[in-house]
Amino acid sequence: MNVLHVLFIVLLCISSCLGADTCRQTPPAKTDTSDVPPAETPTTVPSPAPALPPVLDKLLDDIEQRGAKLKTFQADMEMTELQSLIDTLVERQGKLYYQADDQQVRFRVHFDSWRQMDLEEEEPAPTVKQDLDWVFDGLWLHKRDGRTKTLQSWEVSRQAARREDFSLGKGPFPLPFAVRKADILREFDIRLLDADPNDPPKTHHLLLIPREKSAFNKEYLRLEMWILQKELIPVKLLFEKTDYEIDTVTWTNWNIDTPIKSEDLALPPTPPGWTIERTPLPEEKEVKNISVNDTWSAILPIG
Numbered sequence: 001m002n003v004l005h006v007l008f009i010v011l012l013c014i015s016s017c018l019g020a021d022t023c024r025q026t027p028p029a030k031t032d033t034s035d036v037p038p039a040e041t042p043t044t045v046p047s048p049a050p051a052l053p054p055v056l057d058k059l060l061d062d063i064e065q066r067g068a069k070l071k072t073f074q075a076d077m078e079m080t081e082l083q084s085l086i087d088t089l090v091e092r093q094g095k096l097y098y099q100a101d102d103q104q105v106r107f108r109v110h111f112d113s114w115r116q117m118d119l120e121e122e123e124p125a126p127t128v129k130q131d132l133d134w135v136f137d138g139l140w141l142h143k144r145d146g147r148t149k150t151l152q153s154w155e156v157s158r159q160a161a162r163r164e165d166f167s168l169g170k171g172p173f174p175l176p177f178a179v180r181k182a183d184i185l186r187e188f189d190i191r192l193l194d195a196d197p198n199d200p201p202k203t204h205h206l207l208l209i210p211r212e213k214s215a216f217n218k219e220y221l222r223l224e225m226w227i228l229q230k231e232l233i234p235v236k237l238l239f240e241k242t243d244y245e246i247d248t249v250t251w252t253n254w255n256i257d258t259p260i261k262s263e264d265l266a267l268p269p270t271p272p273g274w275t276i277e278r279t280p281l282p283e284e285k286e287v288k289n290i291s292v293n294d295t296w297s298a299i300l301p302i303g
Helices: 003-010 054-069 181-187 292-302
Strands: 072-083 088-100 105-118 128-136 140-145 150-155 188-193 203-210 220-228 234-241 245-256 275-279
Touching: 054 181, 054 188, 088 128, 181 188
Parallel strands: 150 275
Antiparallel strands: 072 088, 072 245, 088 105, 105 128, 128 140, 140 150, 188 203, 203 220, 220 234, 234 245
8 A cells, every 4th residue: 555545544533423223224024925915104203313322423423523623633643554564664753734724725744764673583673763744734745755856746736725625525635634524424334332441641542434326335344543531633544455555644743723834734845866756637717627636636646
């Protein structure tokens, strides 16, 4: 799984409790009616979906409301990618900076180190320095790679992208701070798991199983999320793919709704001699029916 794919889910989240079995009605057993004269068929009204447990129903509402008000989030970030078929683990360390208001969303993910390990080896692999940035400035998505000395930029929108452009189901880059309760219930069967000693402290542990017709069904078997009980912000995500890969993202040393330095959100300077590639949107006359979602979908394979 490439880094961009991970980031598209990394900046995904939220929750609740509705088991798969409670969402599906068992059809009644068929009976032989060959000797019974036809009768007038009554009009039937579908049974309403089972109500969420009150605690979980309120939790989903609270998370949605908190996300809509979140201004900034910054934290240390660890991303791991486990390939269980070949016993390989990739670890990346870095930082996440996120800022949003009613007019614009901006974020930056910076990775400063990584290592790849063969889990069958006794000696741990050395950590390698990295200088990799993914920066979204509201209009353009940038990938700056110090190892290859390249800067790639893709124009996403001519108007500043807002929270709703990243909501679940509207594009491949859902943010953990822009999710609606209705979207989650449409895409997943959800449960609130019991607390575990290995959970991050003071969190709700949520399990999400993609529904049969969900956009996530073909690629993901399950997602797990740990949401801070007080702040209602995700601090850990886990997602298991259908190709036997398990990815985990953890945020620590977080700060919520505190000012972020402009340089922490900005794209770092590009030294002389680097290769620069820019991909603007098509001309205005060619872009009438192209949405922010379409642009993200076109960029997705690049990671």
